[in-house]
Amino acid sequence: MSSREQSPHATAPDRDRLTSLLRRIVDGDQQAFAMLYDELAPAVFGIVRNVLRDAAMSEEVTQEVFVDLWRQAKRYDPSKASPRTWACTIAHRKAVDRVRSEQARRRREDRDHQSSVMVAADTVTEVIERQETRGEVRAALASLSPAQREAVTLAYFEGRTYRDVATLLSIPEGTAKTRIRDGLQKLRTRMGREL
Amino acid sequence: MTTDLHQLAPLFAIDALEATELTQFELHLSTCVTCTAEVAELRQVVAEFSDATASEPPASLRATVLSAIARTPQLDADRKAGSELDRASLDRDVSHTPLASNVIEPVSGQVASLADARNKRRRRLSAPLAAAAAVLMLVAVFGLSRGPGDTDVISEVVSAPDAIVTELAPASAAGDAMLEIVWSADRDQVVVRGSGLSELTPEQEYQIWFLVDGGAIGSATFVVENGAVNTVLDVEDRDTGGWGITIEPVGGSDVPTSPVIFSASM
Ligand SMILES: [Zn+2]
Numbered sequence: 001m002s003s004r005e006q007s008p009h010a011t012a013p014d015r016d017r018l019t020s021l022l023r024r025i026v027d028g029d030q031q032a033f034a035m036l037y038d039e040l041a042p043a044v045f046g047i048v049r050n051v052l053r054d055a056a057m058s059e060e061v062t063q064e065v066f067v068d069l070w071r072q073a074k075r076y077d078p079s080k081a082s083p084r085t086w087a088c089t090i091a092h093r094k095a096v097d098r099v100r101s102e103q104a105r106r107r108r109e110d111r112d113h114q115s116s117v118m119v120a121a122d123t124v125t126e127v128i129e130r131q132e133t134r135g136e137v138r139a140a141l142a143s144l145s146p147a148q149r150e151a152v153t154l155a156y157f158e159g160r161t162y163r164d165v166a167t168l169l170s171i172p173e174g175t176a177k178t179r180i181r182d183g184l185q186k187l188r189t190r191m192g193r194e195l
Numbered sequence: 196m197t198t199d200l201h202q203l204a205p206l207f208a209i210d211a212l213e214a215t216e217l218t219q220f221e222l223h224l225s226t227c228v229t230c231t232a233e234v235a236e237l238r239q240v241v242a243e244f245s246d247a248t249a250s251e252p253p254a255s256l257r258a259t260v261l262s263a264i265a266r267t268p269q270l271d272a273d274r275k276a277g278s279e280l281d282r283a284s285l286d287r288d289v290s291h292t293p294l295a296s297n298v299i300e301p302v303s304g305q306v307a308s309l310a311d312a313r314n315k316r317r318r319r320l321s322a323p324l325a326a327a328a329a330v331l332m333l334v335a336v337f338g339l340s341r342g343p344g345d346t347d348v349i350s351e352v353v354s355a356p357d358a359i360v361t362e363l364a365p366a367s368a369a370g371d372a373m374l375e376i377v378w379s380a381d382r383d384q385v386v387v388r389g390s391g392l393s394e395l396t397p398e399q400e401y402q403i404w405f406l407v408d409g410g411a412i413g414s415a416t417f418v419v420e421n422g423a424v425n426t427v428l429d430v431e432d433r434d435t436g437g438w439g440i441t442i443e444p445v446g447g448s449d450v451p452t453s454p455v456i457f458s459a460s461m
Contacts, residue, residue: 028269034261043245045252062252063260070264074272080235088242096210137247155211156241157248162211181205188240 018083025073033070040084041066044091051095051159061098065091096159140190148183155180200410204230208237218441218451222404222411225460226436348427352386355379363438363457372422374457376403376438383432385415390423395442402447403430406437406460416447437461 018039024032044065049058068090076086141149154160154168166176200223206212207220207230224230352358363374374389385403395401400416401424415428437460441451 026269026272030261030265033264034257037257037260041257042249042251043242045256046248046250047245049250050248059252059256062256063263066260067263067267070267071270074269081238082242084245085239085242088245089238092241093210100214134246137243155206156209157244159210161213162206163213165211177202177206180209180211181202184205184209184237184240188237191240191243 014084015082019078022073022076022083025070036069036083037066040069040087043084044087047088047091048095050157051092051099057098058095061094062091065094068094092156092159099159100161136191140187143190144183144186148179148186151176151179152183152187156184201227201230204233205237208234209241214454215452218454219410221455222406222439222451222458225439225458226406226408226410348384349386349425352379352382352384352427353377355382357381359461361438361459361461363440363459366454366456366458372457374424374440376459378430378435380432380434383430385428385430386426387417387428388425389419392419392422392424393442394419394422398445399442400445400447402441402443402451403428404439404441404451404455405431405433405435406439406458407433407435411439411451413443413447413449413451416443416445435461 018036021032021036021039025036041062045058045062048061048065049055052058052061065087069087072090076083080086081089144152150169151165154165155162160168162176162180163173165171165180166173169176171179200220203212203216203220204224207217207224212220224234353360358377358379360375360377363376365372365374372389372391372393374387374392377386377388379385387403392401395418400418402416403414404411405414412431412433414430417424417426417428438458439451439455440457441448441453441455443452
């Protein structure tokens with residue numbers, strides 16, 4: 001990944017480039033799909049790995065995500081989301097589906113409680129401190145109250161339900177919902193002008 | 196607990212809702228433009244972070260993925276039904292979402308009003324006991340699908356001047372199940388036709404939902420034989436913005452208790 005000041009992702013050229021790749025992919029162009037993979041794989045893998053942690057499982061799910069992008073390409077609707085948002089949404093959902101079905105199989109142990117809260121804090125600190133992180137993203141995350149940041153991190157980056165968030169932080173469910181909601185609204189306001 | 200359904204939009208956008216609330220919200224989403232816009236916007240916001248959390252996958256994965264897609268057919272673009280529904284929710288892997296056999300807590304004021312609407316319907320059916328209504332409904336379904344006059348009724352509904360044919364989209368993209376609803380508002384009847392549907396346990400039925408502004412209103416139930424259905428059902432006299440199908444306990448539910456397996460907006 002580059003250390004460009006300006007992320008290419010939020011820009012119109014990024015969207016246009018990916019959209020034109022998708023147009024070729026719709027015709028079954030596998031070479032275009034390879035290019036799409038190169039563009040999106042780090043983003044997708046990053047999202048999936050944050051949620052799943054496990055490397056092997058993350059690879060599996062990343063593969064599922066890309067096969068899905070291929071299968072669904074003709075159904076992609078540019079009026080609903082940019083190609084990048086579309087891919088990230090599918091990546092997050094598939095990772096979350098996987099982690100929850102794993103959870104259903106073996107309920108999380110209690111000690112997981114402590115470690116995940118700590119990891120949550122790490123994830124965001126890491127993002128904020130990472131060199132590549134755009135000033136804007138960093139500022140948006142930093143604008144959250146510590147409580148909101150924690151809740152948003154657990155819910156989004158780690159793919160927890162609000163109920164899990166409440167349990168992990170020992171707060172009422174309503175409070176967890178409010179923190180996540182308020183945190184996301186704040187991020188939206190902070191980053192909104194770019195959208 | 197009185198939460199406005201609209202307030203669940205941010206939680207839905209980041210996949211943070213509980214499985215039991217998911218269905219209810221997805222049905223709401225299919226008719227709520229405000230939430231649809233909010234979900235789209237928030238997904239774009241969080242996608243902005245993908246840059247900061249990006250991580251290079253192992254190089255070997257590229258070849259694996261490319262050979263996998265080379266073997267994978269693409270789905271057709273033309274899926275008129277359900278096009279208004281949130282695409283991501285449609286593609287949710289239903290098999291991973293446990294069927295909520297437990298009681299759903301009402302998540303909103305609207306849920307209460309949905310229950311009211313359903314109760315009203317039950318009164319209109321002049322079968323005050325839900326169980327009695329369920330049995331009657333079951334009899335109706337079997338009666339209709341076996342009776343010799345049935346095909347006549349089906350063709351009457353299908354050829355009604357006001358009949359609207361809606362092809363429903365399956366929630367699980369993998370399945371080759373199909374389902375369509377032909378609705379005659381004048382007759383207060385629908386014809387449900389489908390194939391490739393899962394067989395249910397004796398305790399379950401498929402239930403039709405009216406998708407309206409603010410949620411879903413439960414309607415008639417039906418069963419399948421060898422995965423197929425072709426039958427006439429009486430439905431309420433009301434408008435709808437679309438259809439949803441879930442699997443419910445016999446007699447149907449007041450609020451959906453399992454994921455939406457088919458849906459379409461009109
Ligand atoms: Zn809404």
